[in-house]
Amino acid sequence: MSENNKSNWWIWKVFWILLGLTTVEVALGIFKVNGFLPHALVHDHFIGLKWLTHIFIILTLIKAAYIVMTFMHLGFEKKSLRWTILLPAFILIPYLLFIVLSEASHHFLMNG
Amino acid sequence: MSDHHHKETFITKYIFSQDHKMIAKQFLLTGIFMALVGMLMSAMFRVQLANPGETSILYNLMPSNWMDPDTGALLQDKYLALVTMHGTILVFWVLTAGLSGTFANFLIPLQIGARDMASGFINMLSYWFFFAATVVLIYSIYVPSGPASAGWTIYPPLSAEASYIEGSGLGMTLWLVSITLFIVGSLLGGLNYIVTILNLRTKGMSMKRLPLTIWALFVTAILGVLSFPVLLSCGLLLVFDRSFGTSFYLSDLIIGGEAAHHIGGSPILFEHLFWFLGHPEVYIILLPALGMTSEVISVNTRKPIFGYQAMVLSLLAIGFLSFIVWGHHMFMTGMNPFLGSVFAFTTLLIAIPSAIKVFNYLTTLWRGNIRFTPAMLFAIAMVSTFITGGLTGLILGNAPLDINVHDTYFVVGHFHIVMGLSAIYGMLAGVYHWFPKMYGRMMNKNLGYLHFWGTFICAYGVFFPMHFLGLAGLPRRYYANPVDMGQITDINDIITFFALAGAVIQFIFVFNFFYSIFRGSPASKNPWKANTLEWTTPVERIHGNWPGDLPEVHRWAYDYSKPGAEEDYIPQNVPLKEGESEH
Amino acid sequence: MEELENNNHGEAWKGGDRPFKSSYGKLMMWFFLITDALTFSAFLVSYGFFRYTAVEPVTEKSLWPVPEEVFSHFPFLTGEHPLLFVALMTFILIMSSVTMVLAVNYGHKMQKKKVVLWLSLTIIGGATFLGSQAWEWGHFIHGDKGAIQLNRNLEVVHIAKEDVIDGKDTMVLSSVYELMNADKYGHHDFSIDTVLNQLRERPSFGIRLANKDYKSNLETFEYFETSEPLEIILGAGLKKNEYGTQDFGDCFFFITGFHGFHVFSGVIILIVILINVIKGTYQRRGHYEMVEKVGLYWHFVDLVWVFVFTFFYLV
């Protein structure tokens, strides 16, 4: 049993990391509502998004990376497999997002 | 383990078969059937365009409520239904499923040296999803309000609201159901193709020795797997808009004189999601044809394909670029002009790998010893249409030039030549070339020649003049020509004449095909003297492909007329001689 | 067929190289997950599109509802607890992902009993998540603030009231129920006229526009001059919702619904696998790869939730 626990320690480590990140996110969200956060973080924009949004996105990507790399074992697979899986997602999804959001901003301009 | 002759019943052998060869034939037969349906539809609307408002014996093939009860002429919205169904059937059913479904299934295990697909069961499921989709689509033609009529691109709001056009009622719902089944089927198929090519290659069959057909089918499968899911999302959102009153794509609509509740959606979003699939789809259609053409040209010129590596790289480049150019279908939708520039730039880049492919084909022909089988003729015709149609793409892909030819007959001419004809020629070349392997018999050669020359002449007669219609400013999907363009009537008559002649000539092929299945002269094991592995299998087609051990691969697939060899071909499973270099 | 498939793994495998050193089943699952990722990303991208276009033209203020106000309830607790419940749901899903990893891990070690234990816990986690989602949907559909729909561009405005915070007179968000002195858990059907009359009689109440600007009672009726009130919306449906723009409700139902559908099918598949594990199918087969494959799917569902959580609830 103790041996098993030892070999599972990384799972629990990742669990605590994910939990910690989520807690930070939720805390930031609650602080935002209650107005505890610095004004600049909530109201100032950077490349079309608020600074706080950027923080949320970065935290989310870290969480996603932990899930994919450790829970889904992708970090332990061959390098070629890892990139085969990740590259399409890394290229296509941001590209689609970029196109559609540029289009959205144009809509907004035209309708204004 | 060499014995793969299970007791097979009729049902497990011919209907719910898990043998990739049988599934391929099922795809092929369904594809040919749908091709005939699509072709008859085009014959009908060509007749309408030549004699607008008059009746024709052809219309009797359709339900009687498609015709005006007094004059017997085709009704206007049913003309649009014909156009829509023709597009849907040809793009998805014939050129996606019929072409890559057939040849991916048939060739992948045979050419890489595998006993079957990675999962025969999933492969079987993929066909039966496709079959169900076919049934639903055909059924939708016969519902009283008619099938989907909003064009094969089903842009909302026209496709969302039955009061805008009759076909957007039940017919459109069935279309969406059908396409969903179709997507599930092709995803299952695509996943299978990819893992089979990755994991099941026989010993020695490295990626660098893969025949170009397999490379093309591999890239095709990847394109399908990455782009079809977005069409699924796109379609699901449309289903919700149509049936549950959401506003993903709809806004500011007036229905029956009253303001509707929709607000906030945008048809432009639909167009982006749709063309995210739609453009890769063009290459899903074209790439297998390019791959098979490479194979057929190499075999019949008795020469290695010129620039194997460049051919593979250009396939990959086309595959990648196809994902980032979709906006060129949308230059005139009022999209952000900045994005127009982005898409014009990426679109024209595609011309580079395409040019490489054309020049490599031409160099392959140079100093060859060409054997004109019907397959070879179709392959040459494919190169010809790829040139003719591809070049006009330089006009359509360049945003400012698109302003005046967008949605005109110029586009119709362009895409019918570059993706319609090229892909059909590739498919026919494939059928003529691999028929002996599929059925153990030869197709009749002289009928093949007859079919080829008829098709080649008529097809150019149909689609080349369309460019002039477009340059004269005639929009596509018009029920009749605008009368103040009376001068173009002659061109339209010529097109219709060639279209009908071409349609009749296709029956030579159908006849030849079915006749040869049962009565054709028996084929030898390797009738074309080709190198690839499928020609090392016995003429009797067994489940498991090779009796005994799988062949081992020692060389690439293109050792034709290699200096120092006795024969002008060396199959892939022949070991290298001492001191022989690999290429 | 079984025989052929086994041949591809076993004896007849002639050493063609497997570039990814991974079985075909696992690869297939991975590629399937890519397709599913693209399906979801198409939804989330559309969601981004709606959110980006829901902006007031001149002032550039967002017309999108504030998620912290919408998702602010916790079962059996009164008052506002923004994000707490969805945080709990996230916790449940992450927890079930952990139990899944453990099940896979013990599968590698061929410890059947442990696999059964952790798989069962995963199923319980998944089912709990589904239950929570059902509660949340119920709450979302019922709503708790109510709103007035206006004619112009179908703008949705909320009731606000005057309040004193830190000694300053400001306006805060209120609800139709508070204005009407009604119980927010009951079923109501306010007509637009009664609400407007009540609003006239209680001058401390005003409205908050979709762009989050407050209007005092006087300003409110000025605003209604140009933009006529149409009806009272209580709760949410696909055609309209009390939170704001129509697409907010549509996206919520569609995206969380589609995710919930994935969780649901995941739970079903897990149950099937659990039965097989108990029957000893995989023990006999000599490997628990099936558990691993389903595990991949389950983690993917968790992964999607991480993004839905961020973009729908936090941002």
Next chain:
Amino acid sequence: MIYLLIGGLLFLAIVTFVQIIRVSELLSKIRNKDVNEVTENDNNIQGKILLVVGFGFLVFVIWQIVAWKHLILPPASSLHGVEIDSLMNTTMMLILVVFFITSIILFFFGFKYRGIKGRKAFFYAHNNKLEIVWTIVPAIVLSGLIVSGLKVWDSTMNVTSENSQIIELHSRQFQWAARYAGEDNILGKHDFRLIDRATNPLSLDKGDKYTIDDKITNEVHLVVGKPVMLKFRSDDVIHSAYIPHFRVQMNCVPGVRTQFGFTPTKTTQEMREDPQIIRQMQELNDRIDAMSLIEKTVFLDENFAKTVDDLPLKFDYQLLCNKICGSAHYNMKMKFVVETQEEFDTWIAQQKEVGGLVLTKK
């Protein structure tokens, strides 16, 4: 009955066909040869046919260009259209040159290297220099096209509405309407919820002060040489405003505003004197002349809302719908007239202002 006859004939034809093929296959079996094997003779014949048909196709292409050149659109009648035309002509020349060279090579190689028994093909697998050349040359040519294309695109699409006359084109199944912005040159607001087909078909905002002087018309008159900004709107499905002679096209999307700005350069009268237009109209009028009087009357009435007195027909700019929009898609069009400032002033003065027409404040 007729179907039975056709069916019977078809059946007979197939049976005959099958028998002929059977006989030819049996004959070759007797001669101990496979009829379906491709012989040297076949190669020879097919290679020659390829050359003839291939070059025949090229001749057909040239014939089409010569015979149908006058049918295509005359040179553009707008400022930006001239730029588009010149880029179009350059691209077209380039395309035709490449098309002829590669097609000739293709058909000629097919013919030249038709198979001969015993000849061995030239083993030629790759040549990196050659491949690099035909990667780089197209890349250079294309970058030229892209750069000039983007330049024209930018100048065409990024037109601001300053100094332009603003006209709204309103589309619904299956008709167009135009709204002139009036003297203030600002369009009044609209909201689709204000629709009332009888009194307010364009769902205009009655309260907006800019609305009152707007003018709704069913044809569009433009002043030659004066920039115009078209703003598009749709009530139901996506339509597309296509005015080929101006090289103008833009979709009308419900819920989204789109626009296209341009400057017309030739009046309708000038176009009617253009030799190419005269020839096109001549052909059209010849066609009408060939009809009987009754046919003529019906034809003119249905298609142009005109009578025999209006013959011969004269050229007019047309706005066509270019996005599939329903059953009468092909009939959805509107007349454009380009004229001098004086002519325009007289015309616009005759049009009624919206304020006096339908809009009475509620």
